[in-house]
Amino acid sequence: MTWSAAWVRVRALSRPRWWPWLVWCAVLGPGLLVAAALLSDLLRDTRWLGANPVKEGELRLGTLTIQYLAAALAITPLRRWLGWNWLQRDRRTFGLAAFCYGLAHFLWYALLDLQLDLAQLGTDLSKRTYIVVGFAALLVMLPLALTSTRAAIARLKARWVKLHRLTYVVPVLGVTHWWMSVKADVGQPALYSVLFAVLLGWRWWHARRDNSLHATTTPARAGSH
Numbered sequence: 391m392t393w394s395a396a397w398v399r400v401r402a403l404s405r406p407r408w409w410p411w412l413v414w415c416a417v418l419g420p421g422l423l424v425a426a427a428l429l430s431d432l433l434r435d436t437r438w439l440g441a442n443p444v445k446e447g448e449l450r451l452g453t454l455t456i457q458y459l460a461a462a463l464a465i466t467p468l469r470r471w472l473g474w475n476w477l478q479r480d481r482r483t484f485g486l487a488a489f490c491y492g493l494a495h496f497l498w499y500a501l502l503d504l505q506l507d508l509a510q511l512g513t514d515l516s517k518r519t520y521i522v523v524g525f526a527a528l529l530v531m532l533p534l535a536l537t538s539t540r541a542a543i544a545r546l547k548a549r550w551v552k553l554h555r556l557t558y559v560v561p562v563l564g565v566t567h568w569w570m571s572v573k574a575d576v577g578q579p580a581l582y583s584v585l586f587a588v589l590l591g592w593r594w595w596h597a598r599r600d601n602s603l604h605a606t607t608t609p610a611r612a613g614s615h
């Protein structure tokens with residue numbers, strides 16, 4: 391079989407029956423592993439999360455938030471490239487997973503790291519800018535998560551599209567929060583900055599191309615310039 395015939399076959403693949411299971415395992419698996427490792431470390435002193443399980447778990451949940459954001463943003467370019475339109479519905483799942491991991495990351499920090507010390511939370515918010523930026527990222531994700539249902543899409547119509555443009559702000563805030571929080575090794579935040587620059591750049595380029603195609607195919611209205 392030639393490469394082009396193989397590519398045609400790949401593009402013609404329909405959604406396998408096991409696909410939703412794979413997506414759910416990809417979304418829930420890492421979170422369950424972090425929770426299980428924490429429980430085992432706290433109850434049996436196994437040190438799966440290293441010497442400081444609370445800090446390590448907090449960092450892992452933060453990284454997972456960024457990774458699911460990247461997965462959600464990668465769905466559309468992948469769908470177009472592979473011709474797999476059925477991938478689109480997974481975008482919402484990955485977006486919601488990013489929000490849930492972001493919320494878990496915040497709750498972990500508030501409950502396990504700060505032990506619900508609200509005075510310390512206030513101090514952190516006033517003295518550590520990266521915490522404010524993380525908060526802002528989570529706050530922006532909240533309305534996106536709340537309006538991710540079919541009913542909300544149908545109700546908000548064009549306003550939904552406008553609101554969901556905020557999706558592009560979240561990775562910028564998330565990666566800024568990461569850059570500001572790291573002390574020495576900037577390799578990982580640098581890598582994700584490049585990845586998000588590529589994903590957001592792709593969207594910008596496509597939106598411009600679609601707009602100019604639309605402008606050339608729509609007949610000019612009489613009297614308009």
Ligand code: HEM
Nearest residue numbers: 449452453455456492496499521524525527528564568571
């Ligand atoms: C209320 C919201 C948030 C709070 C209070 C918060 C707090 C923190 C804290 C305390 C750290 C550890 C910093 C350190 O000691 O090195 C951290 C790291 C991190 N956070 Fe957040 N964060 C929040 C939201 C977010 C969101 C929404 C994202 C993603 C979009 C995110 C991504 C990360 C990442 C990637 C790291 C670093 C992980 C690593 O170094 O391996 N955080 N955050």
